[in-house]
Amino acid sequence: MNPLRLLAGKPRATPRAATRETLSFTLDNGATVDVLRVRDPRARRIKLSVSERGARLTLPIRASEIAGRRFVLEHGDWLMAQLAHNGSAAPALEPHVTASIPLRGGQLPVVWSEGRALRLATAGGVLVATVPANVRDAALRRALRDFYEAEARADIGRWLPPLLPTLPRAPSRIALKVMSSQWGSLAPNGTMALDLALVLARPSAFEYVLVHELCHLIRADHSPAFWHEVEQRFPAWHAERDYFQAEGRRLKAAMRTLLAG
The missing domain is CATH 3.30.2010.10 (Metalloproteases ("zincins"), catalytic domain)
Structure with missing residues (x-):
């Protein structure tokens, strides 16, 4: 056996990359929330966090799925409060449904019309949204x-x-x-x-x-x-x-x- 290998010791295993998956959780109050589950080889403990991107559950490699799910449910009230604080007051734009969009600290009314070309422009204090019938x-x-x-x-x-x-x-x-x-x-x-x-x-x-x-x-x-x-x-x-x-x-x-x- 090469003595240099003995001196070097056991080679370190290459850390695995973090894996991500979005999971749905039904909380005790009946609300369903989507949480990004990240299994991170660098994590040392289970962690739940919320940002403008949404909720994130970080799991160490050895933590079980059951432990992660239990952790989310145990912190359900906190999670809902944080989502309310960080969440968006503006739903995604939906043709002929969205009544206003946020702008400059307020709400700009939206008036929808159908036309051949897609066009968004302000006129008379409202956003005139002209959209084709099959707009993507x-x-x-x-x-x-x-x-x-x-x-x-x-x-x-x-x-x-x-x-x-x-x-x-x-x-x-x-x-x-x-x-x-x-x-x-x-x-x-x-x-x-x-x-x-x-x-x-x-x-x-x-x-x-x-x-x-x-x-x-x-x-x-x-x-x-x-x-x-x-x-x-x-x-x-x-x-x-x-x-x-x-x-x-x-x-x-x-x-x-x-x-x-």
């Missing part, structure tokens, strides 16, 4: 995303010009994305990313995030000097940060529901 859900979701992005860019177009003279340079590009946790970011090349869900928030909150990211063109950190720059341009930033702590998860969940169907 994916096409409708793309049109809704385009509508929200156009509305968000219109807001940015009003707020940005007065701020530019106070900055060392303009952002090289502004991208609107569906972001998991952040509301915005600024890359070293000057590209700014903003969460599309900001257009669902009250306008002052959206404006605050824009100002926040623009100030990173001056200071790349979150030092007192950075917050001084923010305060000079948006004195009420504390209130908007509190607003996101209270409403942020709901806003992100609403946008995911609207665009994912």
Whole structure:
């Protein structure tokens, strides 16, 4: 036997990749909830969590399915409370059924009509949704995303010009994305990313995030000097940060529901 193999000891087994499966649970109150079950080789204990993406049950490799199901049922009240707090107030868009959609901290009424081409446009304070008779859900979701992005860019177009003279340079590009946790970011090349869900928030909150990211063109950190720059341009930033702590998860969940169907 090779003595080097003895010194090296037993080789470590390659960790298995996490596996995922969505399961339905009927709680004691009769409610049925979908939970993403993740069997993770790195997990040391059973864990139940809720985010804007929904409920997640994390199981160690050796934990049984029965133990996982029992854990969910034992925490059913907590789970329902968290889902209510993090859940979406906006159901998926349904032609000729959805009466309003969230926009700028309120609800925009929807008027449906049938036509040859799919088109979403505002007129007279309502969203006029023209859809073909056989419109596909994916096409409708793309049109809704385009509508929200156009509305968000219109807001940015009003707020940005007065701020530019106070900055060392303009952002090289502004991208609107569906972001998991952040509301915005600024890359070293000057590209700014903003969460599309900001257009669902009250306008002052959206404006605050824009100002926040623009100030990173001056200071790349979150030092007192950075917050001084923010305060000079948006004195009420504390209130908007509190607003996101209270409403942020709901806003992100609403946008995911609207665009994912």
